[in-house]
Amino acid sequence: MSFSTTTPVIAIHGGAGTLSRASISAEQQAAYRAALDEILRSAQAMLAGGAPAIDVVTEAVRQLEECPLFNAGRGAVYTADGRHELDACVMRGSDLAAGAVAGVRTLRNPILAARAVMEAGGPVLLIGPGAEQFAAECGCETVAPEWFDTPHRLAQLHAMQASDRIALDHDAASHDAPTVPAPLDERDKFGTVGAVALDAHGHLAAATSTGGMTNKRPGRVGDSPLVGAGCYANDRTVAVSCTGVGEAFMRGLAAYDVSALVEYVGLPLRFAARRVVMDKLPPLGGRGGLIAVDARGNVALPFNTEGMYRGWARVGEAPVSAIYADEAGPEQ
């Protein structure tokens, strides 16, 4: 189905991956849906009140960062050396303003640091200690690196290291380490969070944040903080936030490619988004998905994995959240 109204709308994601082989109770699934629904309702209220899309996606991703269920902010996965390196990006469709940080370890909410970078109007991407210093100067909250530690993520690192693999370098059939039950397999999930929105003024925005991949090499940066790879917004075309095997999304310029297919080929959003996710990314090893909204309020949430934590909400309608591929939803 397709939506061609300009009713404000928010869509969010919390990562894509394969189904968990653990026995998942209805309560465990419900915890993920409830987290998504709560954030959707909050964003919906902001949109109903006339908030700009850039504020709505920033706040939605901040809330996703604060939720330990998702791999961003608190709850982020561990690098190979047992630390956290966080990346985030935000982009405003009205003027293509963007801000991003990568490889930060002491900023409680990387998305707020990315926003501060954007607002300053100078550099678009700051990395490492330079990014942390800038964000602190802008008033972003700093925390000790240990603030991001969570027992279930540390257990994931140890399980991954015991089997000598990183999250990308897996073979689903050989996974045998225990983990916390979750609807999507935490050992084979591409953990990123993101939000896209169309506001009442007709403006688009996108935001993406991630803790990267469990057991990743220190210094590795994926698509999440990169304009056009994991995050893109342009009022003339679309707002997109991606989740998946970052390297493929970078090489394929996944987020901008959706925009280019809309702008240059004239594809409707659903076809542009599906072409990128189903046709163009898989040959590059690009397992994952994306969420997208266009200036007319069409929403697409395609993914080529077994599931993606996702949801969307239009002003005046009940929020919808979903995890598995066989669940109803727009444009999947």
Next chain:
Amino acid sequence: MSFSTTTPVIAIHGGAGTLSRASISAEQQAAYRAALDEILRSAQAMLAGGAPAIDVVTEAVRQLEECPLFNAGRGAVYTADGRHELDACVMRGSDLAAGAVAGVRTLRNPILAARAVMEAGGPVLLIGPGAEQFAAECGCETVAPEWFDTPHRLAQLHAMQASDRIALDHDAASHDAPTVPAPLDERDKFGTVGAVALDAHGHLAAATSTGGMTNKRPGRVGDSPLVGAGCYANDRTVAVSCTGVGEAFMRGLAAYDVSALVEYVGLPLRFAARRVVMDKLPPLGGRGGLIAVDARGNVALPFNTEGMYRGWARVGEAPVSAIYADEAGPEQ
């Protein structure tokens, strides 16, 4: 004029900017042209011998990094805190493989580190100490940070700081600090180096390397190391290397946009390259230029500044180098 042969071809650039107001002697101009010509001849010989494009662009950029006239490798500009932070990216058109490093301080040739990242086949982008450690493990030469120090770049930093500006935040009319005579104004030049090539096997490749901007904030990363922003190669379309105001090239996905205009709109290379440089980048503040070659051997080297250090060479023809806008050249 247009070329539609598949004769192997190399194109290189050494940055774009405004004309120097200093009195430039014929000898001083000749030094820049001689440096470009020497690198072109070397690349031409490699191409004539059947070398893959990826090897040719890597080697051409390594030589540009080694030349202190250009802002990459030795000869790189200084950050606001008096250090060097180097970025580089390489991409192979046959399989869209890519590798990049950002914010490295101890690698003699960042482009070789980027190549090592690409060859390893895992992460595409490594930053900071993690990138340095990986490159060292791969056998890339490390140097003390002081190795990149050059007196003329330090003088540029001091002049810039005395006038409290960064290279991007300038007003040409108010520049009055002395600098080393060069054909393009070193206080208003976007220092990047790059190479694109089509080899005898029909494959494309691109490479870009930079020292960033004089007096830049520590941690700032521009377009150079980002796939699709400052560097892109795809055998089906084009190979592109950019130089200019990095933030605009990132927000505009300049390199990939040339490819998208060729692939999706069907524009000939020269029109696609000009549309990006002359129409799409300026509204974003995107002063600079790019070099591009397509799979049929067409070459384009458009820039929207007063000059760009550039050159190209086909196998079997004399290399051509140029600096100013009024000089002859293909597809400008």
